[in-house]
Every structure is written in structure tokens, then in C-alpha cells.
Amino acid sequence: MDQALQKRLIEAVASTVIAHAEELTNLDSAIGDGDHGLNMKRGFTEVMADVDGLAAKPLPDALRAIGTKLVMKIGGASGPLYGTLFLTLGKELADPPTPSDAARAFGVAVAAVMARGKSEPGQKTMLDVLAPTQAELAAGGDDLLARLKSRAAASAAATVPMRAIRGRASFLGERSIGHMDPGARSSWLMIEAVCDVLGD
Amino acid sequence: MTNVGIVIVSHSAKVAEGAADMVRQMVGNSVRVAHTGGNSEGGLGTDVAAIMAAIDHAWSDAGVAILVDLGGAETNSEMAIEMLGADRRDRVVMCNAPIVEGAVIAATEASGGSPLDLVKRAAEELSPEA
Numbered sequence: 001m002d003q004a005l006q007k008r009l010i011e012a013v014a015s016t017v018i019a020h021a022e023e024l025t026n027l028d029s030a031i032g033d034g035d036h037g038l039n040m041k042r043g044f045t046e047v048m049a050d051v052d053g054l055a056a057k058p059l060p061d062a063l064r065a066i067g068t069k070l071v072m073k074i075g076g077a078s079g080p081l082y083g084t085l086f087l088t089l090g091k092e093l094a095d096p097p098t099p100s101d102a103a104r105a106f107g108v109a110v111a112a113v114m115a116r117g118k119s120e121p122g123q124k125t126m127l128d129v130l131a132p133t134q135a136e137l138a139a140g141g142d143d144l145l146a147r148l149k150s151r152a153a154a155s156a157a158a159t160v161p162m163r164a165i166r167g168r169a170s171f172l173g174e175r176s177i178g179h180m181d182p183g184a185r186s187s188w189l190m191i192e193a194v195c196d197v198l199g200d
Numbered sequence: 201m202t203n204v205g206i207v208i209v210s211h212s213a214k215v216a217e218g219a220a221d222m223v224r225q226m227v228g229n230s231v232r233v234a235h236t237g238g239n240s241e242g243g244l245g246t247d248v249a250a251i252m253a254a255i256d257h258a259w260s261d262a263g264v265a266i267l268v269d270l271g272g273a274e275t276n277s278e279m280a281i282e283m284l285g286a287d288r289r290d291r292v293v294m295c296n297a298p299i300v301e302g303a304v305i306a307a308t309e310a311s312g313g314s315p316l317d318l319v320k321r322a323a324e325e326l327s328p329e330a
Contacts, residue, residue, distance in 0.1 A: 035245065042241065071248050071279055075239030077272035079248065080279040116275060167271055 001096045005197070006062060007055035012193040014044040014051070020189055027182035031169040035076050036182040043074035043082070059097070063090030077167060078183060081117055081126065088112040103138040110134050123165035124176060126183030129155045133191055145195040156180060156188040204310040204319045205232040205258030207266045208303050209251055209273045211244045213237035219267075219300045226304055227311040233303075234258035246273045251280035255292060263291035263316035267303040267323065291316065297323035 017024075017040050025037030046069045047054065054062045063086050071083030092105035110130045114120055121131040129152050136151040137144070157180065164176035167183075206223060210216040216237030223233050234254035239245030251266075258264050266281075268274045274294065281292045293316060295302050302323040309322035 033244075035243075038243075039239070039245065042239075071283075073240060075241075075243075075245035075247055075272075075276075077275045079272075080275040083279065116278070 001059045012197045014048040016193040017044045030179040031176045039074045039076040043070040046073045059095040060090045084116045106134045119166040124162040124181045126187040128159050129184045129187040145199045149195045152188045152191040156184040159184040201260045204262045205260040205264040206307045207254045207258045208235040209268045210237040223307045227307045230311040231307045232258040246276040248280045265306050265319045266294045267299045269299045293320050295323040297326045
């Protein structure tokens with residue numbers, strides 16, 4: 001992949017997550033332990049600090065390096081979950097990826113996150129955004145970037161009435177209903193950031 | 201060391217340290233015990249690099265049993281195990297047990313020279329669903 005584009009993608013994802021840290025923490029305070037924003041900010045600040053180094057690597061190596069940074073720095077459950085997502089994308093994506101490569105690699109990565117979190121869609125987690133967005137990507141067709149963004153947004157919104165079954169929010173039972181899942185929100189933010197850069 | 205080692209992984213450094221103290225009171229120096237708690241900035245959380253270091257510290261050729269508290273500690277410990285070398289990965293297990301009671305029971309079992317699967321089973325007998 002073109003280095004300048006790769007740099008813009010990494011910067012867009014990292015800076016979006018960092019800019020929304022407070023919102024993510026507020027969502028997590030409602031239904032979890034309130035550390036999602038801060039943890040994600042710590043991980044992506046580390047990514048941002050090395051953005052030139054990451055942009056210079058071949059795409060698969062860059063994704064794996066990002067995954068390792070997230071695993072080592074985030075410190076909460078999101079570290080291994082997002083770490084696994086990026087590590088798996090790094091293992092599976094061709095450079096440069098075609099849309100069908102991307103859909104297949106993203107599918108493998110989502111399955112890896114499911115295995116890591118022992119979870120599946122419908123349990124009020126990041127998977128409720130990642131899985132439907134992957135399905136949209138796999139469907140292909142016209143206007144794909146706009147469709148991916150709106151599918152991610154709608155999927156994140158759909159976590160509001162869900163009851164959490166996995167993670168700390170599951171301790172709250174019924175009280176987890178009525179708030180967007182913070183992991184769903186952070187996944188939506190990243191997908192939107194990637195689509196915005198690719199659509200430019 | 202020929203006895204199975206014990207690693208305690210909590211979100212809280214104080215919980216991890218306290219649980220390790222209780223284990224040492226039971227088994228003295230007959231079992232290697234390592235503990236870690238808190239994220240890389242010293243806040244509540246868990247740290248994959250620190251978990252890997254704790255496994256190294258408690259290492260025994262008989263293996264290492266890990267006790268964790270909440271979700272992230274479990275996920276980060278699984279990640280740490282995967283990142284170990286292939287020669288060690290298969291000799292580290294996670295116990296589905298309460299962290300304090302599980303660590304004490306597992307260490308007591310280990311101090312008698314039991315193999316890794318029996319140490320794990322002893323701890324997991326504490327969990328109703330196990």
C-alpha cells in the first residue's frame with residue numbers, strides 16, 4: 001500500500017480514538033469499569049508516537065506491530081481483543097488488499113476476536129459492530145464505503161437496547177440495557193475513520 | 201524447582217500481592233509464586249508484558265498455573281500464554297477458580313509435587329460450574 005495513504009489511515013484511526021476517549025470512558029462508566037476511553041487512548045497514543053515507522057512498514061507488518069502495541073499498552077480486556085483484531089488482519093491481509101481479500105481477512109479477524117473473547121454477536125460487545133460490517137464488506141457492490149459507515153453506525157445503535165452477556169457489563173444484568181456498548185462505539189469510530197480516508 | 205509454579209493476576213496490585221502473601225504463608229518456599237496487578241501506568245488493569253514476566257519468574261519445568269480475577273485478567277493472561285515460546289506455552293494453564301482461594305489450594309496441591317493437571321483440578325473444584 002502507498003505509504004502516504006497508510007500513514008493517513010493509521011493517523012485517522014488513532015486520532016479519532018484519542019479524540020473520543022472521554023466519550024468512550026463515559027459510556028464505559030455507565031455499564032462497565034469506566035476505563036475503556038483511557039485504555040484505548042493509551043494504546044493509540046503509542047501507535048501515534050510511531051506513526052512514521054508504522055507507515056514505512058509493509059501493510060501486514062504495520063498491522064501486526066499495531067496489534068502488539070495495543071496488546072502491550074491498553075491493559076484492559078480491549079487490549080487483547082483489539083490486539084487480536086489487528087494481529088489477525090496483519091496475518092491475513094495481502095498487500096495491497098483487494099476488496100475481496102479485505103472481506104476475507106476481516107472475516108478471519110472477527111472470528112479470532114470471537115474466540116479470544118469467547119463471545120458472539122448479540123451479546124452487546126464490539127462484535128455487534130464488527131460482524132455486521134464484515135458482512136456488508138463481503139456483500140460488496142456499489143457505494144460500499146458509505147454503506148459500511150451506515151451499517152457500523154446502525155449496528156452500534158442497536159447495542160443500546162441489548163442486555164450484556166459478556167464482559168464487566170454483564171454483572172449489571174438488566175441495568176446494562178439503555179446504553180451503547182463502549183466497544184461497539186470504538187469499533188464504529190475506527191470503521192468510520194478508515195472509510196472517510198479511503199473515500200477522500 | 202520441580203513443583204508447579206503459581207502466578208496470580210489481578211486488576212489490583214494490592215489484591216495480587218495480598219493473595220501471594222497468603223499463598224506463601226501456606227507453602228513457604230516449596231512453590232514458586234509470582235504475582236502481578238495493575239496496568240502499565242500503575243492504575244487498575246492488567247499488563248501482558250508483566251504477566252509474561254511473572255510466568256517467567258514462577259517458571260518450573262512442571263509448568264505454571266495462573267489464577268485471575270475479572271475478564272481482562274483472563275483475556276490478557278491467555279494472550280500472554282500465546283506469546284510465550286512454543287516450548288513453554290503448553291505447560292501453562294489457567295484455573296477457573298476464585299483468585300485467592302484458588303491460588304492457596306493450587307499452591308498447596310503443587311507443594312505436594314502434584315502434576316499440573318491435578319493442581320488445576322484442585323483449584324477448579326472450588327468453582328461450582330467447574
